[in-house]
Amino acid sequence: VAQRVFADGSYLRPQFIQFYRSRNILIEGVTILNSPMWEVHPVECVNVTVRGLTINTHGPNNDGCDPESCRDVLIENCLFDTGDDCIAIKSGRNADGRRINKPTEYVVVRNCTMKDGHGGVTIGSEISGHVRHVYVENCRMDSPQLDRALRFKNNALRGGILEHIYMRNCTVGEVSEGVLSVDLFYEEGQNGPYVPIVRDVELRNVTSRKSQYGLYMRAYPKSEISDIRIIDCTFDGVAKGNVTEGVQRLTLRNVKVNGAVVGQN
Numbered sequence: 001v002a003q004r005v006f007a008d009g010s011y012l013r014p015q016f017i018q019f020y021r022s023r024n025i026l027i028e029g030v031t032i033l034n035s036p037m038w039e040v041h042p043v044e045c046v047n048v049t050v051r052g053l054t055i056n057t058h059g060p061n062n063d064g065c066d067p068e069s070c071r072d073v074l075i076e077n078c079l080f081d082t083g084d085d086c087i088a089i090k091s092g093r094n095a096d097g098r099r100i101n102k103p104t105e106y107v108v109v110r111n112c113t114m115k116d117g118h119g120g121v122t123i124g125s126e127i128s129g130h131v132r133h134v135y136v137e138n139c140r141m142d143s144p145q146l147d148r149a150l151r152f153k154n155n156a157l158r159g160g161i162l163e164h165i166y167m168r169n170c171t172v173g174e175v176s177e178g179v180l181s182v183d184l185f186y187e188e189g190q191n192g193p194y195v196p197i198v199r200d201v202e203l204r205n206v207t208s209r210k211s212q213y214g215l216y217m218r219a220y221p222k223s224e225i226s227d228i229r230i231i232d233c234t235f236d237g238v239a240k241g242n243v244t245e246g247v248q249r250l251t252l253r254n255v256k257v258n259g260a261v262v263g264q265n
Contacts (some may be wrong), residue, residue, distance in 0.1 A: 015039075028053075035062065039082075045071075053079070059083050060084070067089055073106070086120050123162065141173070152192040153189075156192030177212050216243040217246075235258070
């Protein structure tokens with residue numbers, strides 16, 4: 001910790017708005033342009049409302065809003081146009097996350113617009129303290145420079161349980177990779193002692209117009225991706241179909257890819 005210096009002669013970029021171990025936070029009606037790091041980063045906070053923000057910033061690591069080890073978070077009516085993830089939900093990295101051991105839980109994201117970015121809503125990658133109960137609804141995501149709509153990223157050095165994540169009534173125009181992405185090969189991948197787990201994820205009434213993949217999910221033998229439900233979803237303009245390697249208990253109900261029904265009816 002003593003080496004984390006934000007001053008002349010160092011190269012660490014500070015998070016722009018960072019409430020720490022605080023309660024009852026409202027950040028509303030703020031416009032952020034070209035901040036050099038994560039824009040809004042509440043840490044170990046309770047009862048956080050982020051409402052009506054416009055975030056336009058395209059540098060490296062320019063996440064829009066990153067609640068970390070927080071509880072009871074509402075993010076609504078925001079516009080994100082970023083150089084990294086629009087929203088990235090986190091809970092600590094590696095030993096730091098396991099030492100503090102505070103999950104991020106009970107997060108609602110609604111009525112937001114995502115333009116450029118690596119992911120519209122991302123879970124990870126600093127996620128060693130777990131995350132649960134995330135609800136995404138009524139969002140619009142659309143840009144050829146937006147890589148994914150809902151993204152999970154984790155590895156065997158981070159570990160953590162990512163569970164009870166629900167996305168409904170969202171409209172995806174164009175994303176460059178996949179609508180749903182679960183990447184457990186992120187950075188160090190399977191080279192570590194901790195087991196990344198992703199389970200109980202549901203997409204319901206999500207539509208997309210153009211992407212490389214509808215679903216892109218890959219588990220390695222010691223990891224877990226399980227209980228994934230895709231219901232009443234339509235993915236059009238899909239160039240490469242779906243990838244679901246190692247996924248356990250995958251349910252597809254009333255799902256169309258390029259006009260054809262896939263999976264179960």
